[in-house]
Amino acid sequence: MPFRFSHLCQLLESLEEIERHDPPLLRDARRDKVQKTVVAWFRVHRRTIEAPGTDRVALLSSLFPERRTDRVYLLQAPRLSQAIARGLELRSDKLATLDRFKSPGNGDLGDCLARVLKVHDAEPRLGYVSVEEVDAVLQDIASKVRFSSPTVCARKSLSNDSPGHLLAVIIRRLKSFEAKWLVRMILKDYAPVVLDQQHVLRCFHFLLPALLKFQDTFEAAMHLIKGPLAEFPSNPDPRSQVIFRKQAAGLLRPQIGVKVGRPSFHKAHSLKDCLRTVGSRKWAIERKYDGEYCEIHVDLAKGQDCIQIFSKSGKDSTQDRQGVHGSIREALRSFLGTDADSQVHEHEHLMIVYFDVLMVDEDITMRQPHKERRDRLRDLIAKKRGRAMTAEWKVVDFAQVTAERTLVEQFACALYDRCEGLILKLSDAPYFPLDNTGEWRGFVKLKADYMIDMGNDRDVADFAVVGGSYDAQQALKTGLQNISWTTFHLGCLVNKEAVLRFQAKPSFRVVEVIHQEHCIPKPDLEALNRLGKLRQETDNLHREFDLCPVRYPIPPMGVVFRRPFVVEVLGSGYVKPPNQDFFMLRHPRVIKLHLDLNGFDKPIVKATDTGVAPGSVYSATSNLG
Incomplete structure (x- = not known):
């Protein structure tokens, strides 16, 4: 029933x-x-x-x-x-x-x-x-x-x-x-309830967490449970689970057209944390490129429609990523035998970066060690400058005394070349363990904005908090009572000199919004909500200062703060918003609220203010890897 x-x-x-x-x-x-x-x-x-x-x-x-x-x-x-x-x-x-x-x-x-x-x-x-x-x-x-x-x-x-x-x-x-x-x-949000996904999936069927890594859809996972794994009980005793996992690992194979899951990542918060995590084994140090993750499936039986692309979230993005189809065909020309699609503008195109291969014909390469997978990938890909390449990587034995220095040098070089950072992968481990032996064998992510020991080398800037707005779903996630604002609007002063010299009316341009979830520490969120009630203006949002219009989507604000707060914001590099003449932090999140400063002396962030030459922050190409 x-x-x-x-x-x-x-x-x-x-x-x-x-x-x-x-x-x-x-x-x-x-x-x-x-x-x-x-x-x-x-x-x-x-x-x-x-x-x-x-x-x-x-x-x-x-x-x-x-x-x-x-x-x-x-x-x-x-x-x-x-x-x-x-x-x-x-x-x-x-x-x-x-x-x-x-x-x-x-x-x-x-x-x-x-x-x-x-x-x-x-x-x-x-x-x-x-x-x-x-x-x-x-x-x-x-x-x-x-x-x-x-x-x-x-x-x-x-x-x-x-x-x-x-x-x-x-x-x-x-x-x-x-x-x-x-x-x-x-609304796809059960807040304030947040289900522990791994725990619930294990209760549903002890193999389900591993199966969803192997085939990242409920339909595919249940097809396996009802098919080749039908003889396995859903909730056996712990000792039997170990035996069943090993047996199940030999029965599984990827399915073209169904996204494979991703290994777990550990975000290293310092070099010491990274070294502590990797231990004394051999790890492949791979550059992390600035771009969007995608997983590519090629089914030659479908003729011209043989390419299928999945985004990180699992959504089918084949049509959204038409810009890289030509590069994929050319990189795999020894298999597809077709020419790359021409681009409208030669100076403006997407580039794709290959970093792993999970299956080739009947060979399930995801079960092989990382080094073997990279060797196989090298044989598959035909590189083309500015269009298709494989991620740079280097194997480091962390049992050697020189390993720490090598890691630091590789990290510094990656940042100098404007990469996001590094990804560390066990050299002798598969893409992810299907038998779930209990040993963590995920990846380590090393990015400057994660690391507390980077000091002033991180991308940090101060912004004025000019207003706020409320979202009921976000409010449920805060765990706070009587919260008034969950989203805050960041602005920069565009007429600083006129304000300081002639007491002109301040004019702010709203450059970004920051939601409370994962982006504002709870103490700062409480302070903004408590103190903001003393500064809010709802009747006439433009009475105290002007807000310049923007040409890209930003949610409307519910209140303006008569005296803007100042927050220190951390990001992962600077990017140029669409159709704007300034650069803004990427993935911004608040790290400190400055109650001793006001927002009337924070000018708008120009390219020259950030020490970045105009057009040099990936303005021509967007890497996909």
Whole structure:
């Protein structure tokens, strides 16, 4: 029989109660309670989960909606609110309750919808809603959005109903707390609940974490579990798991057209941390290039459409990366036998950097040591200057006394050549271990902006915080009560001399926004929210100073701070925003709030201010590797 959606919601509701426990639980106690709750839930529902009538792909997609990058709904909170309101035909008073998520202190859209529907909880329902029904509706909505993957779009339904109508049919059969979790599922964010992915996957099936590294989609992983791995139990004892893993490793092979997972990365926070992590074994030091990760599949049986490209998130980006198709064909010309596509402008094109090979014909090279894979890659790729190359690398034996000096020299050279840093990979290890022996064999990432011992050599700049805005989903992730702003707008003064000499009205250009999640330390976030209430201006956002318009998307701000704060911002190099005449930090995050400074003396960052010559920061080419 199908799996009840209410069972999933009860798990999420229990986990939310743990996260919102008053007083808050200590971190270890909270983690322990969460894990026990998840284990107990799987024990209760194990038989139903493994029943023939349960769509386990739909259940996994419901547990981890953020992994379904192939589905695009175009339903962020404001638009989703409108769709639900139209579908449910809400009266004005209920519509006002639903829209309260836009204001601080009212929870997210899911909370507000639960308040609207709570009065109907006692009413009888026409049967239960299953996970499979919900998944089918979300598939239907995503199939009509052109940004969804080709596979999703190919499975279009015959229904012409709007998303609001499709969701309303489901919501009317749900209780209020279940509707809350449906909304969060559509938004692909269960905050404040954050499921421990590895733990939940192991509870689902002990092989599932490893299988998703091997074939990074739920469909492919479940195909393996139902096929060659069908004889393996889902939750054997620990001793049996070791035996079963080794047996399973020999039964697996990659599938063309299904993305392979990525090994885990350790971010080294200093050279000492890096040396401590690598120990005394041989590691390949490989340059990390500034660009976008992609995984390329080539299926010669498909003729001219033989190339398929996946992004880091797993989304099919074949059409988005048409610019490198010609370089791929030429680099692999000994296999494809075609000429590279011509470019419109010879001085402006993408370049692709190859750094690994996971499978060639019937040879599963991902099982081979890194050194052997690189030798195979060298034989495959035909390099072309400015178009296609292989990543530079060097094997270092860290048992040697000269290893530390070699690492420092390689890191310095990489930074001098404007690479992002280094990636260290065990020379004798496979791409990732399928037998999961327990020994960590991932990669070590060495970047200047990660390392606390780089001092002034990191890319740091001060910016004025000119305003803020609120996002209900972001607010749930902070763990803070009564938070007013989750996103802050960074500005630079464009008329510093006029302000200092003639007391002119300050004019700021907004150059970036920073969200609280992973980018603002919690103490600084608290301070900005507490002190910002004394400086906020909502009635006339331009009364105190001018805000120059920008020509690239930046979310609107809800308040302006009459006296801007100053924050020290760390980034990983400088980039030039589209159609702008200044450079901005890449991947900015706040590292310090300066309460002793004001934002009226922070000029806009020009190329010459950063010590960077105009046009030299990868303005002509974008490396993909």
